[in-house]
Amino acid sequence: MKPIVSLSRRRALTLAAAGVAMAGLGRPAVSAAGARAAVVELFTSQGCSSCPPADAFLAELQATKDVIALSYHVDYWDYLGWKDTLGDPENSQRQYDYAHARGDMDVYTPQMIVDGRSHFVGSSRPVVLDAIARAQAAPPGVPLSLRNEKMELVVDIGRGADVGETTLWLMSIVPRVSVKILKGEIAGKEIVYRNVVRGLMAAGMWNGEAKTLRLPKDGVLTSDSKGCVALLQQGKVGPVLAAATWGEV
Numbered sequence: 001m002k003p004i005v006s007l008s009r010r011r012a013l014t015l016a017a018a019g020v021a022m023a024g025l026g027r028p029a030v031s032a033a034g035a036r037a038a039v040v041e042l043f044t045s046q047g048c049s050s051c052p053p054a055d056a057f058l059a060e061l062q063a064t065k066d067v068i069a070l071s072y073h074v075d076y077w078d079y080l081g082w083k084d085t086l087g088d089p090e091n092s093q094r095q096y097d098y099a100h101a102r103g104d105m106d107v108y109t110p111q112m113i114v115d116g117r118s119h120f121v122g123s124s125r126p127v128v129l130d131a132i133a134r135a136q137a138a139p140p141g142v143p144l145s146l147r148n149e150k151m152e153l154v155v156d157i158g159r160g161a162d163v164g165e166t167t168l169w170l171m172s173i174v175p176r177v178s179v180k181i182l183k184g185e186i187a188g189k190e191i192v193y194r195n196v197v198r199g200l201m202a203a204g205m206w207n208g209e210a211k212t213l214r215l216p217k218d219g220v221l222t223s224d225s226k227g228c229v230a231l232l233q234q235g236k237v238g239p240v241l242a243a244a245t246w247g248e249v
Contacts, residue, residue, distance in 0.1 A: 001048050002108040006070035028062045033229060039240045040069045042122050043111045044193075047086040054110030054122030055193060061174075062194040066136055068229060068243050070171060073197050074109060080185030086177060086193065090200050095236035097237045114140050116240040130241035142206075145241035146230045153220055154245065155203065155213040155230050156203050162208030166241065169219050172199030173227040175248040194246040195249060198222040206232060 044051045053166060055071070062069040073089035074095060099105045100172070110122030114131040115138075143158025155168065173195055180190040198209045199222045203210030204213050221228060235239055 001077065002043075005073075005135060014061075035041050036138055036140055037066045037068050037243055038132040039115050039129070039243050040067060040132065041113045041116075042071050043070060043091070043109055044106075044122065045074050045075055045077045045087065045109050046087050046179060046191070047080045047082045047184045047187070048109040048121070051110045052186060052189065052191055054112065055191055057123060057125060057128070058112075059192065059194045061132075062171050067132060068245060068249065069195050069230060071076065072191055073193075073196065077109070080184055083178055086196055086198075088198075093198060094200065094237060101235060101237050116222060116231075116238055139244075141240070142232055142242040142244070144230060144232055144244045146228060146244040146246040148217065148246055149214075151217055152214045153217050153228060155207055155215070155244075157211050157213075158241075159210040160208055160241070163241070165235055166206045167202055167233050167236055168204045168206060168213065169231040169233060170201045170203045170215070171197045171231070172201075172221045172225040173229055173231040173247070174198050174222075174224050175201070175226055195227075198225055203208070203230075 032195060038129055042054060058069050058071055061067045072091035072094060073086035073088065074092040075086050075089050076092050078084060078087060095107055099107045107120065110117055112122040112128055113119045115135040118131050120127050142160035145153055145156045147154050175195055177193045177196050178190060181187055181192065201220055203215060227245060227249040229249055230244045231240055232242040
């Protein structure tokens with residue numbers, strides 16, 4: 001499905017940055033076995049009749065080693081008769097930002113984006129799995145870790161090549177949400193959604209130098225979140241240079 005409505009701009013996000021680098025804990029973009037984790041972002045909606053197979057596929061990917069799977073619920077199908085209980089205009093805007101960055105303005109559900117580069121119909125298993133394999137086989141990216149320290153989330157970014165403007169994103173994650181859909185195109189279905197993004201924050205910029213960022217946990221995580229994902233992306237929403245997780249993801 002492709003939307004026919006326009007979106008307002010995302011409200012301004014607070015930027016925070018500080019300090020010096022240090023070795024970190026947490027799940028980095030490179031596993032202990034040396035494989036690079038692939039980042040898969042699914043844009044989905046409870047009002048989309050073609051989305052349930054993609055939602056089920058993402059659940060499989062979420063349980064797969066060396067894959068960081070994220071589910072973003074958009075709000076632009078709400079007018080069809082069912083307001084997505086997990087929908088957020090910031091998720092919709094992120095999808096539009098991706099389309100603008102690619103230059104194709106191709107926005108639809110279910111849409112999967114792998115490593116911030118290629119997009120596919122979210123239920124197209126062979127092409128998505130092939131893109132994941134390519135991402136995992138790529139050279140390791142920038143050293144990145146995410147950890148909890150008392151009341152703060154600490155992000156450690158290592159030194160790397162300066163590739164121009166680079167954004168550090170933090171995603172607040174609920175690992176499992178079960179929703180019974182009462183109206184709309186898939187009324188009567190109860191669907192379990194995995195790794196649902198409930199909050200987005202542009203947490204800082206990076207210029208190739210090693211640095212550490214400390215952010216208040218309650219300023220990053222939503223009340224229902226149990227985990228967090230850090231993505232370092234070229235530009236605003238370009239190729240993923242590094243990823244790390246904390247908590248239940």
